[in-house]
Amino acid sequence: xxxxxxxxxxxxxxxxxxxxxxxxxxxxxxxxxxxxxxxxxxxxxxxxxxxxxxxxxxxxxxxxxxxxxxxxxxxxxxxxxxxxxxxxxxxxxxxxxxxxxxxxxxxxxxxxxxxxxxxxxxxxxxxxxxxxxxxxxxxxxxxxxxxxxxxxxxxxxxxxxxxxxxxxxxxxxxxxxxxxxxxxxxxxxxxxxxxxxxxxxxxxxxxxxxxxxxxxxxxxxxxxxxxxxxxxxxxxxxxxxxxxxxxxxxxxxxxxxxxxxxxxxxxxxxxxxxxxxxxxxxxxxxxxxxxxxxxxxxxxxxxxxxxxxxxxxxxxxxxxxxxxxxxxxxxxxxxxxxxxxxxxxxxxxxxxxxxxxxxxxxxxxxxxxxxxxxxxxxxxx
Amino acid sequence: xxxxxxxxxxxxxxxxxxxxxxxxxxxxxxxxxxxxxxxxxxxxxxxxxxxxxxxxxxxxxxxxxxxxxxxxxxxxxxxxxxxxxxxxxxxxxxxxxxxxxxxxxxxxxxxxxxxxxxxxxxxxxxxxxxxxxxxxxxxxxxxxxxxxxxxxxxxxxxxxxxxxxxxxxxxxxxxxxxxxxxxxxxxxxxxxxxxxxxxxxxxxxxxxxxxxxxxxxxxxxxxxxxxxxxxxxxxxxxxxxxxxxxxxxxxxxxxxxxxxxxxxxxxxxxxxxxxxxxxxxxxxxxxxxxxxxxxxxxxxxxxxxxxxxxxxxxxxxxxxxxxxxxxxxxxxxxxxxxxxxxxxxxxxxxxxxxxxxxxxxxxxxxxxxxxxxxxxxxxxxxx
Numbered sequence: 001x002x003x004x005x006x007x008x009x010x011x012x013x014x015x016x017x018x019x020x021x022x023x024x025x026x027x028x029x030x031x032x033x034x035x036x037x038x039x040x041x042x043x044x045x046x047x048x049x050x051x052x053x054x055x056x057x058x059x060x061x062x063x064x065x066x067x068x069x070x071x072x073x074x075x076x077x078x079x080x081x082x083x084x085x086x087x088x089x090x091x092x093x094x095x096x097x098x099x100x101x102x103x104x105x106x107x108x109x110x111x112x113x114x115x116x117x118x119x120x121x122x123x124x125x126x127x128x129x130x131x132x133x134x135x136x137x138x139x140x141x142x143x144x145x146x147x148x149x150x151x152x153x154x155x156x157x158x159x160x161x162x163x164x165x166x167x168x169x170x171x172x173x174x175x176x177x178x179x180x181x182x183x184x185x186x187x188x189x190x191x192x193x194x195x196x197x198x199x200x201x202x203x204x205x206x207x208x209x210x211x212x213x214x215x216x217x218x219x220x221x222x223x224x225x226x227x228x229x230x231x232x233x234x235x236x237x238x239x240x241x242x243x244x245x246x247x248x249x250x251x252x253x254x255x256x257x258x259x260x261x262x263x264x265x266x267x268x269x270x271x272x273x274x275x276x277x278x279x280x281x282x283x284x285x286x287x288x289x290x291x292x293x294x295x296x297x298x299x300x301x302x303x304x305x306x307x308x309x310x311x312x313x314x315x316x317x318x319x320x321x322x323x324x325x326x327x328x329x330x331x332x333x334x335x336x337x338x339x340x341x342x343x344x345x346x347x348x349x350x351x352x353x354x355x356x357x358x359x360x361x362x363x364x365x366x367x368x369x370x371x372x373x374x375x376x377x378x379x380x381x
Numbered sequence: 382x383x384x385x386x387x388x389x390x391x392x393x394x395x396x397x398x399x400x401x402x403x404x405x406x407x408x409x410x411x412x413x414x415x416x417x418x419x420x421x422x423x424x425x426x427x428x429x430x431x432x433x434x435x436x437x438x439x440x441x442x443x444x445x446x447x448x449x450x451x452x453x454x455x456x457x458x459x460x461x462x463x464x465x466x467x468x469x470x471x472x473x474x475x476x477x478x479x480x481x482x483x484x485x486x487x488x489x490x491x492x493x494x495x496x497x498x499x500x501x502x503x504x505x506x507x508x509x510x511x512x513x514x515x516x517x518x519x520x521x522x523x524x525x526x527x528x529x530x531x532x533x534x535x536x537x538x539x540x541x542x543x544x545x546x547x548x549x550x551x552x553x554x555x556x557x558x559x560x561x562x563x564x565x566x567x568x569x570x571x572x573x574x575x576x577x578x579x580x581x582x583x584x585x586x587x588x589x590x591x592x593x594x595x596x597x598x599x600x601x602x603x604x605x606x607x608x609x610x611x612x613x614x615x616x617x618x619x620x621x622x623x624x625x626x627x628x629x630x631x632x633x634x635x636x637x638x639x640x641x642x643x644x645x646x647x648x649x650x651x652x653x654x655x656x657x658x659x660x661x662x663x664x665x666x667x668x669x670x671x672x673x674x675x676x677x678x679x680x681x682x683x684x685x686x687x688x689x690x691x692x693x694x695x696x697x698x699x700x701x702x703x704x705x706x707x708x709x710x711x712x713x714x715x716x717x718x719x720x721x722x723x724x725x726x727x728x729x730x731x732x733x734x735x736x737x738x739x740x741x742x743x744x745x746x747x748x749x750x751x752x753x754x755x756x757x758x759x760x761x762x763x764x
Contacts, residue, residue: 069448072616105605208619226481239588
């Protein structure tokens, strides 16, 4: 039985040409970029090239890119690293209830250290209101962190508007752009952000690689100390081959960005259409319009999600009940809770996330399998 | 091309690259996902973890994967100090640690901790007695490296562990990055609580490593998020890197019968320079690792020697790669009691299992060709 992968928001397959580039790099370029011999210099070139690519992908300059081991590390650096370096100016932080755990958990850890964190509500479509952010701002607010595209519902947040609001305030502005990076055109000046998180394994690049964009004047307390790497903001031997892979993945993402966006939006629309045609009862979780093209989050009333996922998996279809990063737990999603409270729908939600290789036939197959599985489960109940 | 800078980084074994490649393509799922793609990745992760734990006779639960040695050291040191701050704020380390250890301690000093930096003897060795004498009621952590990255000195970490085993409120961390596969260490020693391993020093890929965390030892994590690695290290696991690391560690440990050969090559270098006028051998005669050799030519700029060797296709380094851009004296050599001139003129030759006798001969030949000239220039200046 063919298997269909519809969990691209959790992770994407490595592009074979990215794997190729990394392999080549490891074979031909074993040096440590900090070494002054030719092996080291050659490795340094690879790192520099990746930095240029990363910078240009978000309209930044190379000096403002800090490579990390991925999105989680970058988010932690932006939230905890920023707060600790700037607490003299205040201890108030604003975020939302729908952030990824890589933002929420460091925020909670900061609370334990005496910081004051406001977790702003979202509306039923999963979008935070700029007015609510404005109302929460205080003189001692030092950081506002709001994700760009939500990983569970695909809801796009009004980042540029919040950025504009903060222009006249001392607070720095961070956005976790892991889900939008490589998919939408991102520009740090248009978004008016001071820090931005990106990850490679969501865009057909390698796991264990990501970066934090940090505007010039921003001070951070590094999480990793040791060498001179990343302008002393992130010590550790640079992951050279992986960065070669990042360069390649960025180039690929950039080349096909617009057509891929259209294609994914088509697939999502086709999927929702198919569910309606099959008379499957469902509720769409998330906004109609301000959304990412590849994520469709739906609740199937009265259906328990765990057996549904298992049955879909047996039918060869890989989807998830929420963010994969909650390490295998099937607890109701904190994002849906923020949107709908304790409504039943949060216990029966499934996230479908499509990728560049998802075909129209696969969408039909997913809808058909879903119909069969739901019918079978209804009979048993 | 003769690569003799294996303490900076090593070339991955080709079998390791194959594993990395295969795992990247076939096990791409997120191990936290519940579907088969996720579960397959999780199974590979578990397999790698079990295999790695077995190599060091530890429990799979005691392996916490990291992005490498720097993260392992930072997690061990800051994680222990911050987690156990209610029990005390005194920490002990040595003057010759890697920057990723020293700077983590500096950061803690800025946060109000008190750190004792133990001196070393002329061989670069910490005295276990001094460790014992420095212990206080409020000492929560001792961190001593196993093998020094610049000169190869092996620290008496098992003796220190014997002492600390009986001091329940003080944890012991060993930076084992340069020792893995070269100088054996008993991870399961009841006195060792934390131990750092890095992948790219043992022919694995960069960006991989693990921290051994003995069961029952609690740490404050550096990254919070998806609760991977028993909440000690959040972030999607680098499954291909972790599988490649397991392979590289196994292959390295399987070659332990070649360590005597490496020791012989290092001895050859020692003998060649011990008698040479103008040369100061910094690697100690006894209890030094088989793959690291450090020699200084006081008054000669090491960059000149390195460039001259590079022209002949031979690659060595000045000191730790992580600090090699700084034109300063090596703090390690200063701690040994060397003068500033010696401490600014050292070169490090570091070997791997594939280093041959011919390569060492070529290095010696090249040095014998270029050194007299450099030394003469110096002599003329001094005269």
